Amino acid sequence: EVQLLESGGALVQPGGSLRLSCAASGFTFSSYAMSWVRQAPGKGLEWVSGISNTGSNTHYADSVRGRFTISRDNSKNTLYLQMNSLRVDDTAVYYCVKVVYSSTWHFAYWGQGTLVTVSS
Amino acid sequence: DIQLTQSPSFLSASVGDRVTITCRASQGISSYLAWYQQKPGKAPNLLIYAASTLQSGVPSRFSGSGSGTEFTLTISSLQPEDFATYYCQQLSSYPRVTFGPGTKVDIK
Numbered sequence: 012e013v014q015l016l017e018s019g020g021a022l023v024q025p026g027g028s029l030r031l032s033c034a035a036s037g038f039t040f041s042s043y044a045m046s047w048v049r050q051a052p053g054k055g056l057e058w059v060s061g062i063s064n065t066g067s068n069t070h071y072a073d074s075v076r077g078r079f080t081i082s083r084d085n086s087k088n089t090l091y092l093q094m095n096s097l098r099v100d101d102t103a104v105y106y107c108v109k110v111v112y113s114s115t116w117h118f119a120y121w122g123q124g125t126l127v128t129v130s131s
Numbered sequence: 132d133i134q135l136t137q138s139p140s141f142l143s144a145s146v147g148d149r150v151t152i153t154c155r156a157s158q159g160i161s162s163y164l165a166w167y168q169q170k171p172g173k174a175p176n177l178l179i180y181a182a183s184t185l186q187s188g189v190p191s192r193f194s195g196s197g198s199g200t201e202f203t204l205t206i207s208s209l210q211p212e213d214f215a216t217y218y219c220q221q222l223s224s225y226p227r228v229t230f231g232p233g234t235k236v237d238i239k
Binding site for chain 2: 044046055056057058061070072106110113114115116117118119120121122123124
């Protein structure tokens, strides 16, 4: 059974930093691309960042480029999101997502999410 | 970036109703479209990918159609557990994907 368990969410002041982790199990982690998707309170879904299975290719939404860094440790089956220079509008639940390719890409499995609150 | 719109943004329906949600893309995306269901406090759940392929384990009352710029999600007979918010997602520009604004399905 695929399991994705996010952690690291917290209350942080504007300008602060936080690192999210996503522990993956139930599948061969090193074979799959992964992504982070966030959802601000009462709002819709926003793709944040994606990483290839080897970690050699990374991509970011314009809203976080230069402030967030996605990475992975395939030996630990863990995905990370380093978030720097946090802003109030980064407040959201952050979901870790396993990306699958079968005729097209799709976001097949989602973690339960971890809440990041940016406030003074 | 490819933009998605959904209509309606909210709909009120009864158990047993046939429900249709439309998703439109700002440019052609072939069949690179997925649909998700999200219940309050829960993560989104994949229903449909490649515009019309039912994800494993999803009830057959859900179906998807369309290609290019216009897509639909249909629930053939609404069940109590289907009251939720539904999002479309374009993956034509993967990994830089975008989501529609959502359609909330509520109980009439």
